[in-house]
Amino acid sequence: MGQERAADPMRDMEPLDSQLRFLIEADQLKTVLRQSTLMDVSRRENSAEHSWHLALMALVLQGHAPEGTDIGRVSAMVLLHDLVEIDAGDLFLYAGAEAQARQEVAEHAAADRIFALLPAPQAAAFRALWDEFEERGTREAKFARALDRLQPMLVNYQTGGGTWLAHGVTADQVLLRVALIEDGSATLGEYARDLIARSVARGFLAPAP
Amino acid sequence: MGQERAADPMRDMEPLDSQLRFLIEADQLKTVLRQSTLMDVSRRENSAEHSWHLALMALVLQGHAPEGTDIGRVSAMVLLHDLVEIDAGDLFLYAGAEAQARQEVAEHAAADRIFALLPAPQAAAFRALWDEFEERGTREAKFARALDRLQPMLVNYQTGGGTWLAHGVTADQVLLRVALIEDGSATLGEYARDLIARSVARGFLAPAP
Numbered sequence: 001m002g003q004e005r006a007a008d009p010m011r012d013m014e015p016l017d018s019q020l021r022f023l024i025e026a027d028q029l030k031t032v033l034r035q036s037t038l039m040d041v042s043r044r045e046n047s048a049e050h051s052w053h054l055a056l057m058a059l060v061l062q063g064h065a066p067e068g069t070d071i072g073r074v075s076a077m078v079l080l081h082d083l084v085e086i087d088a089g090d091l092f093l094y095a096g097a098e099a100q101a102r103q104e105v106a107e108h109a110a111a112d113r114i115f116a117l118l119p120a121p122q123a124a125a126f127r128a129l130w131d132e133f134e135e136r137g138t139r140e141a142k143f144a145r146a147l148d149r150l151q152p153m154l155v156n157y158q159t160g161g162g163t164w165l166a167h168g169v170t171a172d173q174v175l176l177r178v179a180l181i182e183d184g185s186a187t188l189g190e191y192a193r194d195l196i197a198r199s200v201a202r203g204f205l206a207p208a209p
Numbered sequence: 210m211g212q213e214r215a216a217d218p219m220r221d222m223e224p225l226d227s228q229l230r231f232l233i234e235a236d237q238l239k240t241v242l243r244q245s246t247l248m249d250v251s252r253r254e255n256s257a258e259h260s261w262h263l264a265l266m267a268l269v270l271q272g273h274a275p276e277g278t279d280i281g282r283v284s285a286m287v288l289l290h291d292l293v294e295i296d297a298g299d300l301f302l303y304a305g306a307e308a309q310a311r312q313e314v315a316e317h318a319a320a321d322r323i324f325a326l327l328p329a330p331q332a333a334a335f336r337a338l339w340d341e342f343e344e345r346g347t348r349e350a351k352f353a354r355a356l357d358r359l360q361p362m363l364v365n366y367q368t369g370g371g372t373w374l375a376h377g378v379t380a381d382q383v384l385l386r387v388a389l390i391e392d393g394s395a396t397l398g399e400y401a402r403d404l405i406a407r408s409v410a411r412g413f414l415a416p417a418p
Contacts, residue, residue: 016400019269024367026265027248030258039236049239052261056235056288060228060331072281079265118269158233191225 015119022117025086032085035092035167039158047082047090050151054078057147064185065143077133077144080126084110093152093177094169139184146184149177150192157195161204171200172208224328231326234295241294244301244376248367256291256299259360263287266356273394274352286342286353289335293319302361302386303378348393355393358386359401366404370413380409381417 030048037044055075062071082090087110091103115127132141153174156162163169174196182189199205239257246253264284271280291299296319300312324336341350362383365371372378383405391398408414 013396013400016270016273016396020363020400023262023266023269024248024363027262027364027367030247030254030262031249031251038239039233040240042240045239046258048258048261049255052238052257052264052288053232053236055261055264055284057232059285059288060232060327061225064225072284075264075281075284076268079261079268122269154229154233155236158236187222187225191222191229 015122018117018119019122022114025114025117026083028086029083032082032090034090034152035163036152036155037159037162039155041159045155047085051079051082053151054144054147057151058144061147061185061188064187066139066185069139069143073129073132073140074144074147077129077141078147080130081133081144081148083114084108084130086110086114092163092167094167094173136180136183142184144184146181146188149181150188153192153195157199157204160202161199164199164205168206170206170208171196174205224331227326227328228331231323234323234326235292237295238292241291241299243299243361244372245361245364246368246371248364250368254364256294260288260291262360263353263356266360267353270356270394270397273396275348275394278348278352282338282349283353283356286338286350287356289339290342290353290357292323293317293339295319295323301372301376303376303382345389345392351393353393355390355397358390359397362401362404366408366413369411370408373408373414377415379415379417380405383414 029051030046032047033044034047034050035044036050055078058071058074058078062069062074065071065074084107088103088106091099095103111127111130115123115130117123118126132138133144134141136142136145152163156164164174175193178189178192178196181192196205200207238260239255241256242253243256243259244253245259264287267280267283267287271278271283274280274283293316297312297315300308304312320336320339324332324339326332327335341347342353343350345351345354361372365373373383384402387398387401387405390401405414409416
């Protein structure tokens with residue numbers, strides 16, 4: 001669509017053309033599959049619908065964020081955070097350190113390419129939101145990251161073990177991740193800790209070896 | 210999860226339990242299929258990933274909304290607007306008047322049931338957002354509805370005709386829908402009108418009979 005329009009200056013509608021090119025590129029996130037399934041176990045979840053679920057969680061659970069948290073920025077971060085997977089793919093949360101390091105390099109290269117499709121001021125703003133999410137320094141990023149950790153735990157509980165059982169993950173490994181949820185929200189952290197205990201009690205998650 | 214917790218008052222974590230029940234119910238939106246495909250035509254699009262795409266569009270295209278539009282409310286509306294399809298299913302935009310009337314009744318019943326899963330004050334707030342989107346009286350609702358109309362047009366253009374060709378839709382029918390886009394955003398309306406002309410020129414959309 002872009003090339004064709006550039007040939008006709010009468011039709012030049014910047015910044016709209018660049019924005020639509022970005023939004024058309026973004027469609028590919030619907031084809032990136034995560035390890036998690038849907039809660040009805042009918043198929044694997046993709047990263048676009050996962051991002052929608054997180055944005056809905058931000059809306060519904062905003063009362064559990066620290067006072068003064070800007071939920072609009074949380075929502076923007078969760079809507080954007082997985083776009084890099086269009087190039088880099090999704091990596092399982094419990095992958096090894098080497099795979100994690102490779103993934104980080106690939107995601108940064110993807111962020112360089114994908115956000116640059118937008119008009120320059122918007123590209124910079126979106127990239128800053130993505131960096132903020134990755135760096136986890138603000139209360140908005142901490143809350144967004146807490147939601148991103150909590151959602152697959154809910155899926156695993158609802159599906160009777162899900163990726164925990166499929167990949168032999170043990171309770172101590174999951175508990176390490178709860179620190180990140182607690183860092184974003186005290187009540188969600190407490191809920192997650194309780195969910196892990198119930199998951200172990202019900203055989204959905206193996207106890208620490 | 211809810212029943213089990215209610216049995217143990219020490220574990221009562223309202224409103225969080227109700228909120229999570231709602232978010233678990235919401236997962237089903239990922240299984241509601243639309244008529245549209247993904248832009249790569251690999252499969253039909255579901256309503257959850259469609260809602261994510263609209264929220265991303267709200268973020269990217271907010272500069273094309275009328276001055277003073279509250280984009281946070283637009284985003285909330287598009288994240289919520291299709292949840293009623295969990296009970297009512299998705300109806301094709303160009304379905305007949307009788308089917309549309311039946312759909313409206315089913316969607317209102319669904320809204321009554323689904324939003325009531327939330328704690329009462331939040332249930333009322335979410336239902337009000339859904340009603341606002343449906344009634345299309347505010348600039349936020351008008352912009353949200355414009356995005357909801359524009360997205361499938363982009364898909365149809367990118368896929369060389371999509372549901373327009375599959376269902377024998379003609380340009381005059383699509384142009385009637387453009388009024389709704391123009392009502393939400395002058396530049397997006399202009400873009401949509403141009404997209405229709407290009408679609409007819411390229412054989413993606415049949416001219417008016």
